[in-house]
Structures are given as C-alpha cells and as structure tokens.
Amino acid sequence: PVVYYNGEFIPSSHANVSVEERGTLFGEGVYEVTRVYNAHPFALDEHLERLLNSLRGIGLKDPQTLAAARELKPASAQLLEIHNLAEALVYWQITRGPAQPRSFLYQPNTRPSVLAIAYPTQPINTAGPPPTTTATLLPDDRWANCWIKSTMLLPNNLAYNQAREAGFGAALLQRHGLITEASNANAMFVRDGKILTHPDDGKILNGITRQIVLNHARNLNIPVAEQPLPIAELNTVDEAFLTGTTTHVTPVLAIDDQPVADAKPGPVALQLHHTLMNDIN
Numbered sequence: 001p002v003v004y005y006n007g008e009f010i011p012s013s014h015a016n017v018s019v020e021e022r023g024t025l026f027g028e029g030v031y032e033v034t035r036v037y038n039a040h041p042f043a044l045d046e047h048l049e050r051l052l053n054s055l056r057g058i059g060l061k062d063p064q065t066l067a068a069a070r071e072l073k074p075a076s077a078q079l080l081e082i083h084n085l086a087e088a089l090v091y092w093q094i095t096r097g098p099a100q101p102r103s104f105l106y107q108p109n110t111r112p113s114v115l116a117i118a119y120p121t122q123p124i125n126t127a128g129p130p131p132t133t134t135a136t137l138l139p140d141d142r143w144a145n146c147w148i149k150s151t152m153l154l155p156n157n158l159a160y161n162q163a164r165e166a167g168f169g170a171a172l173l174q175r176h177g178l179i180t181e182a183s184n185a186n187a188m189f190v191r192d193g194k195i196l197t198h199p200d201d202g203k204i205l206n207g208i209t210r211q212i213v214l215n216h217a218r219n220l221n222i223p224v225a226e227q228p229l230p231i232a233e234l235n236t237v238d239e240a241f242l243t244g245t246t247t248h249v250t251p252v253l254a255i256d257d258q259p260v261a262d263a264k265p266g267p268v269a270l271q272l273h274h275t276l277m278n279d280i281n
C-alpha cells in the first residue's frame, strides 16, 4: 500500500526507514489508532489532541514536530482517497527519528519520523449485538506513564499473547490488587447499576472510547465512579466490559473461567453499545 512517511505518499516498500531510528532503538515513539466508518473518521480531533499530549509527554514538543503531527489529519484523508477506502483503521506514529551514533543523549538536528498507514477493515454491523470476550487477569507491569500512548508496547504484547495462548480473548491487568485496564482497551465494571472504572490518573491510557462511553453513561443517568475495582471484589460485579477503538463496547463474559454474573451481556453494556453504534451511524 501507499503510506504517508515524512511528508510523502510512497509505497510502503519504498519508505526509507533508518536502522538508526530511535523509535526502534529506544522505543521513543507515540502513536494513535483511529477508525473510519463509512468514509467518516471517528473522533479524529480527540485522537490528534491525545497524540499532541503524548508527544509533549516524551519531550517532542517543538513547533515543527507539533505542526508535522497536525499534518496527519489531512494526510489520512488523502490515504483514504488514494486507496478508495470507506472502512479503515488508520495508524499514526511519530518517533524521535534517526540519529548517529546510538546515544542515550538526544542528538541535535534529529528530525522526527512521521508515519500514517491506512488499513482496510470490515464495516461493523451497527444494528447487531456487541461482540463478547473472555479475559484472564495478569500483572500490570508497565511503567508509570501509561497516559502516554507509547509505541513501547512490550508489556501489553506479552500479556495479550499470554492470554490468547491460554485460550482467553483478552488480558485484564492488575496492579497492587486493583484492575487498571486491559492490554489494549479500557475496562469497566457495573455493580448495583453503577459503572466502576479506573480513574485517569496517569496509570491507564485514557481511551477516547472510554471518554465517549462515560459521557454517554452520564447523559443516560447511569452513575459513574472513576475508582478502580479491587480484584478481591471481582465476584461482586454484575457486568464487565472493554472499550476501545478496535473493541467498541465488548462485554466480558468470564474472567479466568469464573462467569461474570450470568455470563451474558448485561443491560448497561448493551445500552452503551447501542448508544456508541448510534454515534457511528
């Protein structure tokens, strides 16, 4: 496919990615995954804002870099046009760029690498029921700055693949006995009609979908408590569900082979699923 790389639209095989890219050598990069439904990008400005925050979080805050990040929006529109895509996942990534020699110290005149790739995807059936999944609980051994959407995804990847290899659909993460989020989605629980979800205190990625779903909940007069669920209280919840750009609202029917309530999508998740699907339509 044609990708956007450093201001050019080029076949991905022609993209000149340096072996000395600091994104690869040091994991110095941030990213976003955005979704296009029926030719309409979803919450694109929110994703761009978060990308700019992530860039500031890794010290890439010079005006040229922030301006280059803002170019990702029109560049994505052009990628969709080039490939004639109406349904797509669009990946954005900015890394610190190639620098010689390999050094912990930032090198002067390092120009960030700016990438966008549009992946074709299947349309979703907005009228249908939500997908469902199962999860296993694993330690959240990520760093303390999970609010930065960093490309440094090794802990997320290890957890997710461990979960999948053990036959589960998702990895739920816990730190100090509290559930933070999932490896690549946010986690919400419902108890006595109230949504419980980990606060946006830097220890989770504050998902764009999370924010949209919590707004919907408040508009629907569903009480929300941004407080983490202790794992010791997992057996007291009536519902569990994940939210994310690739997850939408996905009820979790069992956690480590223990059914969540009656192992059926619950009313709160279903209502929020339908409300989110309405936004997409």
Ligand code: PDD
Pocket: 033, 156, 181, 182, 183, 184, 185, 186, 205, 206, 207, 208, 209, 210, 243, 244, 245, 246
């Ligand atoms: N991940 N938490 C983590 C750790 C994530 O990686 C993601 C998204 C989310 C949900 O955020 P949002 O609603 O903004 O998509 C929460 C993307 C989809 C990914 O890495 O593929």
